[in-house]
Amino acid sequence: MNHNHIPTEQEEQVAAEANAVFAEQIKHFKNACGALQDIESNLTTIGNEAFKTALLSPGRTIQTDDGTEWRHGLDLSNITSICHRRTEAGLEFAIVECLSLPSGEQKEVLNSGHNVRDVLRDFLNDQKQVLNLWKDDVKEQVKEHLDKNYPRQDMGIVVESFEIKMSRAVSEIRSLAQNQSHGIRI
Amino acid sequence: MPAERLAYSIQEAADLLGIHYYTMYRLIQRQKIKTCRVLRGKLLVPRVELVKLLQTDLK
Numbered sequence: 001m002n003h004n005h006i007p008t009e010q011e012e013q014v015a016a017e018a019n020a021v022f023a024e025q026i027k028h029f030k031n032a033c034g035a036l037q038d039i040e041s042n043l044t045t046i047g048n049e050a051f052k053t054a055l056l057s058p059g060r061t062i063q064t065d066d067g068t069e070w071r072h073g074l075d076l077s078n079i080t081s082i083c084h085r086r087t088e089a090g091l092e093f094a095i096v097e098c099l100s101l102p103s104g105e106q107k108e109v110l111n112s113g114h115n116v117r118d119v120l121r122d123f124l125n126d127q128k129q130v131l132n133l134w135k136d137d138v139k140e141q142v143k144e145h146l147d148k149n150y151p152r153q154d155m156g157i158v159v160e161s162f163e164i165k166m167s168r169a170v171s172e173i174r175s176l177a178q179n180q181s182h183g184i185r186i
Numbered sequence: 187m188p189a190e191r192l193a194y195s196i197q198e199a200a201d202l203l204g205i206h207y208y209t210m211y212r213l214i215q216r217q218k219i220k221t222c223r224v225l226r227g228k229l230l231v232p233r234v235e236l237v238k239l240l241q242t243d244l245k
Contacts, residue, residue, distance in 0.1 A: 079209070099209065100205075101203060103240060126216075129215050130208075130212050133229075134208070137196060140228035140229070
């Protein structure tokens with residue numbers, strides 16, 4: 001990456017055009033990062049709330065695709081929720097995803113365990129991997145778009161600007177988590 | 187689904203399945219859907235993977 005390169009007028013125009021083309025996807029990406037950041041920054045509160053709900057409210061029964069039965073606790077998004085069940089080893093928690101596909105409804109356990117905060121942390125780590133997959137794919141989409149519309153011109157700086165923007169959104173979730181863990185140590 | 191297509195972009199595949207493309211990336215990360223790439227390009231979902239999804243569940 002050449003950090004000293006000052007974008008030319010044409011590169012700035014191309015960047016503005018590409019920003020308009022990918023605006024919706026970037027908006028969704030940032031929203032997804034924001035949603036994860038909200039969970040991360042409220043992890044303790046959400047964990048406590050899920051634990052309290054599991055103790056006080058039976059919740060509706062959800063049978064997941066692996067045949068296990070869970071009780072619904074808290075919604076994390078419109079397709080994911082924290083569920084719980086009683087086992088011999090105590091309360092067990094799971095992040096369950098309910099997806100409506102043309103083949104039918106899928107209910108899958110994404111993460112599970114006896115410590116609800118660990119379950120949430122595992123879920124967040126998996127979702128960060130999803131965001132990195134998404135980020136890398138957008139980068140390739142931008143590259144393809146630029147190669148098609150500006151053939152034989154080096155628009156690497158425009159691609160980099162997308163990568164930086166998206167990486168920053170993902171790393172903001174990380175830095176928040178780091179700040180929190182430092183807080184716990186104190 | 188047009189018969190001549192061998193693979194679809196994430197956006198196209200998501201539209202065909204009626205789900206958000208974020209959900210597509212989640213399914214890919216969990217290896218519920220296999221993807222391919224042309225050279226080092228963007229992710230593509232093979233038609234056969236979509237047909238499989240449309241006919242069966244994801245268990």
